[in-house]
Amino acid sequence: MKLLEVKSLTKQFGGLRAVSAFDLSIEEGEIFGLIGPNGAGKSTLFNCVAGVYPPSGGDVLFSGKSISGQKPWNLCKRGLARTFQIVKPFASRSVLYNVMVGSFATTGKSAAAERKAREVLAFLHLDKKTEILAGNLTIADRKRLEIARALATEPRLLLLDEVMAGLRPTEVDEMVAIIRTIRKNGITVFVIEHIMRAIMALSDRIAVIHFGQKIAEGTPAEVASDKNVIKAYLGEEYAVS
Ligand SMILES: Nc1ncnc2c1ncn2[C@@H]1O[C@H](COP(=O)(O)OP(=O)(O)OP(=O)(O)O)[C@@H](O)[C@H]1O
Numbered sequence: 001m002k003l004l005e006v007k008s009l010t011k012q013f014g015g016l017r018a019v020s021a022f023d024l025s026i027e028e029g030e031i032f033g034l035i036g037p038n039g040a041g042k043s044t045l046f047n048c049v050a051g052v053y054p055p056s057g058g059d060v061l062f063s064g065k066s067i068s069g070q071k072p073w074n075l076c077k078r079g080l081a082r083t084f085q086i087v088k089p090f091a092s093r094s095v096l097y098n099v100m101v102g103s104f105a106t107t108g109k110s111a112a113a114e115r116k117a118r119e120v121l122a123f124l125h126l127d128k129k130t131e132i133l134a135g136n137l138t139i140a141d142r143k144r145l146e147i148a149r150a151l152a153t154e155p156r157l158l159l160l161d162e163v164m165a166g167l168r169p170t171e172v173d174e175m176v177a178i179i180r181t182i183r184k185n186g187i188t189v190f191v192i193e194h195i196m197r198a199i200m201a202l203s204d205r206i207a208v209i210h211f212g213q214k215i216a217e218g219t220p221a222e223v224a225s226d227k228n229v230i231k232a233y234l235g236e237e238y239a240v241s
Pocket residue numbers: 013016018036037038039040041042043044045085
């Protein structure tokens with residue numbers, strides 16, 4: 001079943017067309033990667049899917065129904081959750097509080113919200129840090145907190161925007177394992193990432209965006225050997241390695 005369909009999606013910021021007639025469709029249970037150079041339109045595409053920006057044109061279907069123009073909190077209730085590239089926790093609040101904001105949004109009851117938050121924090125290996133203030137976490141822990149907040153809303157589709165940026169190689173490996181387990185637990189994952197070895201290892205399929213347009217789509221192996229992708233993004237070094 002197609003969980004997400006993006007149809008001819010366009011987003012215009014004044015004279016700049018950040019996303020241009022973009023099509024894509026993600027099957028339930030897939031890990032789908034989105035890659036492309038800085039400023040290519042990746043986060044803008046996420047923002048249009050997650051309701052942060054209304055699209056300028058085209059449509060977004062979630063589970064077969066148009067969600068175009070809907071607000072993020074409504075989409076969250078329907079099972080679509082995202083992380084932000086720039087992590088913005090409530091810095092002066094505890095880790096537990098931050099995740100309960102996510103779980104309370106769907107459960108509406110504080111006991112259930114706390115139970116869900118603790119369960120998700122344990123899954124992300126943050127259960128010993130529940131009382132630490134979010135502002136005092138390391139980058140790696142902040143990225144996990146961001147995922148915990150999204151997971152606490154019990155999504156069907158999780159959008160991850162560069163959750164591995166700034167992590168050490170071992171932390172990247174841990175994150176890859178976490179994302180695989182999230183999918184194993186039945187959640188479809190749509191992921192933006194610049195760390196090639198991670199996105200290539202994780203994704204079932206990858207789309208490549210360049211100046212707002214899709215220039216390639218396929219399995220990691222197909223995309224990595226595509227001449228246009230090598231030229232626009234990966235570089236010749238990647239092609240020979
Ligand atoms: N709110 C906005 N207003 C105006 N222009 C914007 C806005 N958000 C993004 N842009 C522009 O749209 C283009 C695409 O930006 P976007 O953040 O989607 O790129 P990206 O692919 O996520 O890049 P990166 O890899 O650096 O995160 C850029 O030229 C950016 O400057």
